[in-house]
């Protein structure tokens with residue numbers, strides 16, 4: 001059966017492009033995984049699939065198995081020091097022959113691809129399948145909603161009775177500016193029309209976090225997403241500032257956050273270490289091997305817990 005083993009489906013939607021939807025999808029996935037949940041990311045941004053680049057696995061290829069396409073593993077589950085659920089992803093980017101190949105498809109071809117992604121991928125036991133969508137409400141969204149409403153249900157009791165995935169809801173990503181929030185209202189409207197519950201709004205790029213002290217200053221504006229959520233009567237999940245660390249984490253250029261960030265480097269008890277400096281070896285391993293603890297931005301832990309809490313509270317008794 002399509003989506004066999006998937007328990008919850010969460011859509012990540014944005015009205016405008018470039019507001020950080022794919023980055024938010026990845027960070028939510030990492031945060032859910034760090035809560036011990038097994039997670040899949042399905043990237044249906046067919047014309048601009050960015051998940052393969054964000055997980056540092058651009059050269060990975062999809063394999064076929066008797067049960068369907070196997071998604072690409074980002075990391076496996078661990079139960080040791082840092083318990084973590086497995087993370088897999090699927091994207092058109094893995095199927096393109098060349099990274100730079102342009103995808104110029106008409107609606108029916110996009111619809112067919114989305115159908116295939118939803119019916120032919122063998123996710124295995126997956127607590128949360130996050131779907132990264134293109135911006136706006138395009139052919140992809142309509143195809144996705146039509147398919148999901150036949151393969152899953154937003155009704156928790158019905159999902160449990162029929163062993164169907166639960167269409168848990170959508171997370172809306174916006175920046176604080178009015179031009180972005182007015183577009184995200186259309187996404188909220190799309191959810192109402194398609195009976196997809198809204199889990200909440202994340203206001204990304206909300207203020208600027210100083211790279212030295214972390215102080216967040218509102219260079220442009222902040223709070224537009226929160227006001228919009230209040231006006232629409234939908235939950236507000238929280239804000240994420242423009243943070244160099246966030247950008248570098250999702251683009252995989254830096255060490256993950258750790259508690260020892262303030263440790264002194266190079267000196268101990270006032271005595272300089274006399275270590276021979278070795279030239280750094282190029283490290284071409286996939287990001288997941290370089291950063292086994294994951295590259296999760298701390299603020300997302302709260303978002304992940306809210307989503308898990310919502311699922312538990314609204315579970316069919």
Ligand SMILES: Nc1ncnc2c1ncn2[C@@H]1O[C@H](COP(=O)(O)OP(=O)(O)OP(=O)(O)O)[C@@H](O)[C@H]1O
Pocket residue numbers: 014016017018019020021022023024045048050134135204205240241242243244246247248250251
């Ligand atoms: N809070 C943030 N702080 C710093 N950089 C960010 C933040 N959010 C996103 N970015 C950066 O902004 C760029 C665009 O992000 P992303 O690709 O996630 O946007 P998107 O909405 O998915 O775009 P598209 O519409 O093209 O799919 C990326 O380089 C990402 O690293």
Ligand code: SF4
Pocket residue numbers: 210212213214215
């Ligand atoms: S934001 Fe304030 S504390 Fe941080 S570096 Fe700038 S001036 Fe210094």
